[in-house]
Amino acid sequence: MEAVPINTFGYLSPVVFWSLITIATVLAVAHYFIETSRIVKMGNKLPGPKTVPFFGNAILAVGVDPKDALTEALKYDIYGDVMRVFFGPKLIVFLSDARDVEIILSSPVHIDKSPEYRFFAPWLGEGLLISTGDKWRIHRKLIAPTFHLSVLKSFVPLFYENSIDLVQKLKNNVGRDFDCHDYMSTVTVDILMETAMGVRGTSKEKSSFEYASAVMDMCNIIHQRHYNLLLRLDALFQFSSYAKEQQKYLDIIHGLTKRIIKKRKEEVKENGEATDTRLQETKTKKIMTAVTEPKEQKIRYVRDDLDEIDDNDVGEKKRLAFLDLMLEMKRNGEHLTDEEIKEEVDTIMFEGHDTTAAGSSFVLSLLGIHQDIQVRVMEELNEIFQGSDRPCTFQDTVEMKYLERVILETLRLFPPVPIIARQLKHDVQLVSGNYVVPSGSTIVIPQYKIHRQEKYYANPDVFNPDNFLPENMQDRHYYAYIPFSAGPRSCVGRKYAMLKLKVLISTFLRNYQVFSDLTEKDFKLQVDIILKRSDGFNIKIEPRNKIIIS
Numbered sequence: 001m002e003a004v005p006i007n008t009f010g011y012l013s014p015v016v017f018w019s020l021i022t023i024a025t026v027l028a029v030a031h032y033f034i035e036t037s038r039i040v041k042m043g044n045k046l047p048g049p050k051t052v053p054f055f056g057n058a059i060l061a062v063g064v065d066p067k068d069a070l071t072e073a074l075k076y077d078i079y080g081d082v083m084r085v086f087f088g089p090k091l092i093v094f095l096s097d098a099r100d101v102e103i104i105l106s107s108p109v110h111i112d113k114s115p116e117y118r119f120f121a122p123w124l125g126e127g128l129l130i131s132t133g134d135k136w137r138i139h140r141k142l143i144a145p146t147f148h149l150s151v152l153k154s155f156v157p158l159f160y161e162n163s164i165d166l167v168q169k170l171k172n173n174v175g176r177d178f179d180c181h182d183y184m185s186t187v188t189v190d191i192l193m194e195t196a197m198g199v200r201g202t203s204k205e206k207s208s209f210e211y212a213s214a215v216m217d218m219c220n221i222i223h224q225r226h227y228n229l230l231l232r233l234d235a236l237f238q239f240s241s242y243a244k245e246q247q248k249y250l251d252i253i254h255g256l257t258k259r260i261i262k263k264r265k266e267e268v269k270e271n272g273e274a275t276d277t278r279l280q281e282t283k284t285k286k287i288m289t290a291v292t293e294p295k296e297q298k299i300r301y302v303r304d305d306l307d308e309i310d311d312n313d314v315g316e317k318k319r320l321a322f323l324d325l326m327l328e329m330k331r332n333g334e335h336l337t338d339e340e341i342k343e344e345v346d347t348i349m350f351e352g353h354d355t356t357a358a359g360s361s362f363v364l365s366l367l368g369i370h371q372d373i374q375v376r377v378m379e380e381l382n383e384i385f386q387g388s389d390r391p392c393t394f395q396d397t398v399e400m401k402y403l404e405r406v407i408l409e410t411l412r413l414f415p416p417v418p419i420i421a422r423q424l425k426h427d428v429q430l431v432s433g434n435y436v437v438p439s440g441s442t443i444v445i446p447q448y449k450i451h452r453q454e455k456y457y458a459n460p461d462v463f464n465p466d467n468f469l470p471e472n473m474q475d476r477h478y479y480a481y482i483p484f485s486a487g488p489r490s491c492v493g494r495k496y497a498m499l500k501l502k503v504l505i506s507t508f509l510r511n512y513q514v515f516s517d518l519t520e521k522d523f524k525l526q527v528d529i530i531l532k533r534s535d536g537f538n539i540k541i542e543p544r545n546k547i548i549i550s
């Protein structure tokens with residue numbers, strides 16, 4: 001009988017067998033190195049959901065529609081104020097205690113944005129939102145004074161004129177349900193072009209709407225890239241259908257910013273030099289009814305470098321509005337390239353419109369629901385305007401104390417920028433618990449969650465503008481209210497935003513009463529970079545007895 005050779009590899013060929021052994025060994029060694037790496041060992045000491053080898057907690061994101069990201073994320077509330085997740089070997093730590101948040105946001109060291117902000121790069125280049133190091137420091141110093149109150153005051157008549165244009169447009173919507181967000185996006189783009197960019201009288205309506213829609217679509221793509229492991233890789237993304245779409249939206253977005261810069265350059269060339277906002281101020285004062293010089297308005301719920309810019313320090317150049325200052329610096333041969341100007345214009349156009357469009361749409365939605373609060377706002381406006389149909393002035397906005405509280409409360413419950421992320425450069429010892437977050441990890445600060453904590457706000461889910469009465473604020477931690485972030489990298493446009501929102505909302509309400517058939521529980525919240533309602537910002541309006549535009 002013939003002897004049968006014994007195959008020690010069973011039914012596997014030796015090549016397959018040894019290949020599998022090699023892969024298993026490589027995986028085991030990689031697993032060992034990951035698990036014993038400093039960042040993973042330290043991360044594992046923080047509270048968080050169970051991980052699986054190699055993927056960490058990335059599995060949790062599989063199958064989640066990015067539109068539902070907020071609802072899904074809130075399910076992990078059980079881990080408290082410090083929670084870690086691993087996206088592969090990448091450590092992400094969520095911090096929701098105001099004391100921990102202060103350590104990060106107030107630091108001049110932890111100013112680097114997380115790597116995920118790089119998805120903005122094809123759009124915003126190295127603009128202020130994502131740049132870092134010396135470039136960020138120099139540009140921040142340059143741009144922040146262009147949003148100083150002395151400049152902003154001169155914008156009030158333009159805020160008002162554009163608000164009246166909006167009121168006119170809305171005449172066709174009286175008595176019917178409509179989504180106010182598209183209108184708010186368009187008007188906020190128009191306002192930015194006329195104020196920060198100094199460009200007037202373009203065929204703005206069509207291009208503003210087209211621009212605002214392209215921005216929303218771009219945000220959606222960036223948001224998809226945050227969640228989809230494959231789309232995160234540039235090498236794969238560039239072959240996806242999203243890459244083609246992105247190019248289409250970028251053409252629209254960059255097309256508008258290039259036109260803005262070109263037009264302003266031509267205007268400045270024709271007029272000799274950029275308009276000093278002090279001259280504008282003198283001109284606009286003629287159309288303002290109230291001429292008394294208002295006292296400096298300090299908004300004291302956060303503190304940052306904007307508060308440190310002293311009126312007396314404001315020199316000749318610093319009086320210029322944003323784009324005029326950039327162009328003048330370039331003309332004077334100071335180191336600022338055309339590309340850098342474009343990047344900053346793209347950044348301001350994005351940050352300056354989408355956030356306030358969402359903020360104002362939430363304010364109107366909430367006032368539609370809370371008629372009693374709308375009545376209080378109207379009582380204040382009647383007191384200020386005494387039934388007159390005169391334009392709104394800066395001094396009027398200073399007196400809109402209750403409306404200010406309504407806006408602040410809206411931004412508490414529905415912060416347009418619902419999370420902020422940073423990359424740690426060195427270890428951080430937290431104060432809320434005995435935890436050390438290692439260097440190299442990503443910190444996520446979820447304002448949406450922080451703003452809704454009982455330890456900071458009684459009845460945190462209830463819309464109550466009195467949360468911002470001075471007596472209710474004095475014992476609250478500074479960093480428990482951060483819709484504009486805080487510290488050295490806080491929003492440079494926050495005073496601009498508050499002033500614009502006051503003029504826009506007050507002019508709207510002086511003309512229309514707003515209604516809604518819903519409650520806040522019906523809102524379907526969607527985070528695609530900016531917090532929005534996926535069910536639409538539907539409201540109804542009816543004209544007030546005395547309508548300014550009639």
Ligand code: HEM
Nearest residue numbers: 128129351352355356359417420483484485491492493497
């Ligand atoms: C309700 C309106 C607004 C909200 C809630 C808001 C919120 C924020 C937040 C949270 C940040 C920090 C983002 C981060 O660290 O990732 C930020 C940064 C920024 N915002 Fe705003 N913003 C608003 C309006 C504006 C306006 C009107 C402008 C300009 C006209 C503006 C310009 C900027 C810029 C340039 C930055 C980057 C600052 C830096 O990194 O140094 N924002 N904003």
